[in-house]
Amino acid sequence: xxxxxxxxxxxxxxxxxxxxxxxxxxxxxxxxxxxxxxxxxxxxxxxxxxxxxxxxxxxxxxxxxxxxxxxxxxxxxxxxxxxxxxxxxxxxxxxxxxxxxxxxxxxxxxxxxxxxxxxxxxxxxxxxxxxxxxxxxxxxxxxxxxxxxxxxxxxxxxxxxxxxxxxxxxxxxxxxxxxxxxxxxxxxxxxxxxxxxxxxxxxxxxxxxxxxxxxxxxxxxxxxxxxxxxxxxxxxxxxxxxxxxxxxxxxxxxxxxxxxxxxxxxxxxxxxxxxxxxxxxxxxxxxxxxxxxxxxxxxxxxxxxxxxxxxxxxxxxxxxxxxxxxxxxxxxxxxxxxxxxxxxxxxxxxxxxxxxxxxxxxxxxxxxxxxxxxxxxxxxxxxxxxxxxxxxxxxxxxxxxxxxxxxxxxxxxxxxxxxxxxxxxxxxxxxxxxxxxxxxxxxxxxxxxxxxxxxxxxxxxxxxxxxxxxxxxxxxxxxxxxxxxxxxxxxxxxxxxxxxxxxxxxxxxxxxxxxxxxxxxxxxxxxxxxxxxxxxxxxxxxxxxxxxxxxxxxxxxxxxxxxxxxxxxxxxxxxxxxxxxxxxxxxxxxxxxxxxxxxxxxxxxxxxxx
Ligand code: ARG
Numbered sequence: 174x175x176x177x178x179x180x181x182x183x184x185x186x187x188x189x190x191x192x193x194x195x196x197x198x199x200x201x202x203x204x205x206x207x208x209x210x211x212x213x214x215x216x217x218x219x220x221x222x223x224x225x226x227x228x229x230x231x232x233x234x235x236x237x238x239x240x241x242x243x244x245x246x247x248x249x250x251x252x253x254x255x256x257x258x259x260x261x262x263x264x265x266x267x268x269x270x271x272x273x274x275x276x277x278x279x280x281x282x283x284x285x286x287x288x289x290x291x292x293x294x295x296x297x298x299x300x301x302x303x304x305x306x307x308x309x310x311x312x313x314x315x316x317x318x319x320x321x322x323x324x325x326x327x328x329x330x331x332x333x334x335x336x337x338x339x340x341x342x343x344x345x346x347x348x349x350x351x352x353x354x355x356x357x358x359x360x361x362x363x364x365x366x367x368x369x370x371x372x373x374x375x376x377x378x379x380x381x382x383x384x385x386x387x388x389x390x391x392x393x394x395x396x397x398x399x400x401x402x403x404x405x406x407x408x409x410x411x412x413x414x415x416x417x418x419x420x421x422x423x424x425x426x427x428x429x430x431x432x433x434x435x436x437x438x439x440x441x442x443x444x445x446x447x448x449x450x451x452x453x454x455x456x457x458x459x460x461x462x463x464x465x466x467x468x469x470x471x472x473x474x475x476x477x478x479x480x481x482x483x484x485x486x487x488x489x490x491x492x493x494x495x496x497x498x499x500x501x502x503x504x505x506x507x508x509x510x511x512x513x514x515x516x517x518x519x520x521x522x523x524x525x526x527x528x529x530x531x532x533x534x535x536x537x538x539x540x541x542x543x544x545x546x547x548x549x550x551x552x553x554x555x556x557x558x559x560x561x562x563x564x565x566x567x568x569x570x571x572x573x574x575x576x577x578x579x580x581x582x583x584x585x586x587x588x589x590x591x592x593x594x595x596x597x598x599x600x601x602x603x604x605x606x607x608x609x610x611x612x613x614x615x616x617x618x619x620x621x622x623x624x625x626x627x628x629x630x631x632x633x634x635x636x637x638x639x640x641x642x643x644x645x646x647x648x649x650x651x652x653x654x655x656x657x658x659x660x661x662x663x664x665x666x667x668x669x670x671x672x673x674x675x676x677x678x679x680x681x682x683x684x685x686x687x688x689x690x691x692x693x694x695x696x697x698x699x700x701x702x703x704x705x706x707x708x709x710x711x712x713x714x715x716x717x718x719x720x721x722x723x724x725x726x727x728x729x730x731x732x733x734x735x736x737x738x739x740x741x742x743x744x745x746x747x748x749x750x751x752x753x754x755x756x757x758x759x760x761x762x763x764x765x766x767x768x769x770x771x772x773x774x775x776x777x778x779x780x781x782x783x
Contacts, residue, residue: 178276178283178707179249179269180206180217187219190244195229208704212697214254215262216704222259233259270703271692278692278763282770283710286328291529291562293331294522295321298447298454299535301338302439302461303347303366306446306592308582308653309536312571315642317534318452318776319722320569326774327717332526333454335443336518337461339436341511342411345418346373348432352417358434363442366435377410415508422466436461446592451635451776465517469509472517473502481552491549500545515546520555523564530565532720537570537648544568569720572650574642582653595653599638602659603667604630607783617678617782632778633667634659639776640666644726664730666777669768672733674783676765683746683754686762690755698742702735702760709767713774722775729771736764 187204205220222240226233237259246253252264277283297317300310321331338344347366350373351358356365421428440456447454473489476482482491487505502513522528533543547566550556556564576582607630611618618626641658645651661667680686694703705728712728715721745761748754769779 179265179273180707182249182269183217183219183246183263186244186246186249187221187240190240191221191225194239194243195225209262214256215252215264216700217263217265219261219263222255222261226259237261265700265704267694267700270694270700270707273707274692274694274703274760274763277707277710278759282767283707284326284713285710286326288328289330289529290560291527291558293321293324293329293530293532294334294526294528295331295532295534296334296336296518297321297534298443298452298458299334299336299338300439300443302344302436303370304439305363305367306443308574308592308595311450311592311595311638312574312642312647313534313536314447314450314452314454315639315776316569316571316647316722317532318454319639319643319725319774320532320534320716320720321453322774322776323713323716323722323725326713329717332528333458334518334522335454335459335461337436337440337459337463339432339461340463340466340514342414342418342508344432344435345414345421346377346411348421348428348435349373349414349417350376351435352431358431361434361438363438366438373410373414377414446596449593449596449635450639451778453776460518462511462514465514465521468517468521469513472513472520473509475553476502476549479553481549491545491552493545493548500549502549512542512546512549515542516550516555519546519550519566523556523558527558528564529558529562531567533566533568535568535570537572540568540570543570567720569647571647575650575652577652577654579652595655596635596638598655599659600631600634602655603632603634603637606630606659606661606667607633610783617674617681621782629780629783632780633670633783636666636670636772636777638666640669640726643722643775644730645723647721647723664726669729669733669772670777670779671783672736673765673768673772673779674781676736676761676768677781679745679761680758680765683758686758687751687755690759691752692759693752693756694760695753696739696743698735698739699757699760702732702739702764705732705735706760706763706767709771713771716774725771725775729768729775732764732767732771736761 184204184206187206188201191199191202191204202221202225205224207218207220209215209218219240222233222237226236229236234255237255241253241255241261244253246263248266249269250263251266254262256262295317297313298310299313300306317333321333324331347369350369351361351365354369354372356369417428421432440459444456473482476491477489482489482502484490485499488501489503490499490501492499500512501510502516503509519531522531535543543566547556547568550566556566558564574582604627607618608626610616611621611626613619618629621629637655637658641651641653644664657663658665659667661671692703694700708728709732712725716725739760743757745754745757748757772779
């Protein structure tokens with residue numbers, strides 16, 4: 174019984190004791206176990222006595238005493254006491270920690286898989302064709318990839334979906350502009366597309382009536398834009414583009430070929446960035462808005478026949494009981510909307526992809542859109558898979574990346590910061606730091622080739638960017654501070670990589686973990702480190718449920734910190750007792766593997782030397 178997680182065993186023992194002490198009706202009372210606030214009294218504490226005291230009408234200290242007189246912790250707890258109003262303090266027996274560490278010391282590191290017949294669909298990256306990726310897409314890619322990797326680690330099949338904005342009036346506007354400019358689409362660059370995008374925007378804006386509509390077309394919230402356009406009446410530029418769109422939708426081969434070239438050009442650039450970032454997403458993830466085009470009439474039809482949509486001044490709208498504003502799913506001119514496409518996408522993901530979880534890693538400003546779309550899809554039961562499982566629809570909205578001035582991050586030219594330029598700078602800074610360190614003759618990187626140093630530098634730079642993005646609550650804005658994020662000290666990605674590399678060097682010098690090493694954590698610093706290691710599976714499980722990678726970041730940062738204190742307080746290479754040294758080396762090795770595994774879930778590489 175001693176080879177299970179000691180905290181789980183304590184939890185179980187306390188539940189049994191509470192039931193035995195207070196009888197029926199006290200089955201499965203949560204003992205409320207927490208890490209101890211004050212380590213001088215114990216390693217963990219149970220806070221259940223306060224609530225139980227209220228319920229029983231007894232002083233909590235008395236309740237705590239009764240629980241302790243009924244409990245059998247076996248050999249897991251070496252010492253228990255009551256403090257303050259009724260906290261139960263528990264000190265863990267080193268042998269119990271050791272046994273749990275041995276049990277965890279397997280290739281899975283204790284992480285339990287929960288395979289399922291269903292898939293998880295993650296809507297991520299989802300750029301708009303003809304536009305350069307900007308820093309907002311970084312967030313979708315990085316957060317989406319970390320969540321995908323974590324779910325995969327837990328045995329789930331994840332389908333990444335790049336829901337490209339490759340259809341509709343904004344795309345037609347650019348296409349028309351390119352044709353007017355006489356651009357040869359066989360040699361088109363993203364630069365050309367971006368320029369045409371801006372020109373199309375400017376031209377359309379020249380028409381005052383259409384200006385607002387155009388601004389919104391390009392601002393992203395398609396739904397409002399199209400609503401607006403409908404109310405204002407089409408202006409000339411938009412009308413011309415719409416003509417092209419109609420032809421494109423009708424399958425005009427020449428327009429279709431041009432459109433395809435535009436997509437390929439955009440996606441080549443996207444793929445280059447995605448690859449450099451180490452985000453696991455390939456071209457077969459692309460399923461843009463155009464994929465759903467021939468399903469849209471059917472979507473509207475389904476809402477109409479089930480009585481969930483009605484006609485309103487020529488448009489088709491869905492009403493929500495709790496809101497005044499309906500959602501348009503077909504415009505007066507017969508065109509479909511961003512929302513119509515998203516409804517088709519939900520149905521496709523539950524019905525065809527068998528997804529019981531659909532996660533949207535999209536800017537938080539699209540919250541209302543997803544709320545409406547989710548609610549509408551539930552009206553028709555489209556959130557249900559073929560086997561009747563109802564799917565979780567979840568918009569994980571992320572905040573804005575800010576510059577030092579607290580405004581959305583811009584480059585000097587005033588346009589949205591190009592993602593590539595930021596990544597390149599981070600890599601350059603990372604590489605400079607790695608190269609500078611390698612000058613020291615005692616550095617483990619001393620004498621490595623430029624190529625190897627470059628590879629390490631790239632890992633450092635990417636980790637810097639990703640960690641800064643992942644380490645705080647995704648819904649919040651964060652300030653993009655290059656100096657801070659590339660630092661080797663502090664709550665940063667490079668700090669974690671460095672901790673990992675240091676342990677690799679240490680193990681190298683020791684010649685690895687000795688055969689037959691047995692864990693024997695004696696010193697408080699060893700026990701703390703051991704307990705932190707034992708929490709790994711729990712945090713991975715937590716992230717796979719809460720979908721909040723920042724908990725894993727926090728966990729790894731604490732682990733690296735505890736390792737640093739351990740290393741300061743306990744000699745490893747100079748330990749006198751070979752058994753103690755063997756135990757410590759095995760502990761180091763486990764820390765190394767947990768760091769590397771955790772970093773991998775966050776999408777970061779962990780070089781052996783730094
Ligand atoms: N292309 C959209 C935009 O840039 C984001 C798409 C998000 N995904 C979705 N299924 N709506 O605003």
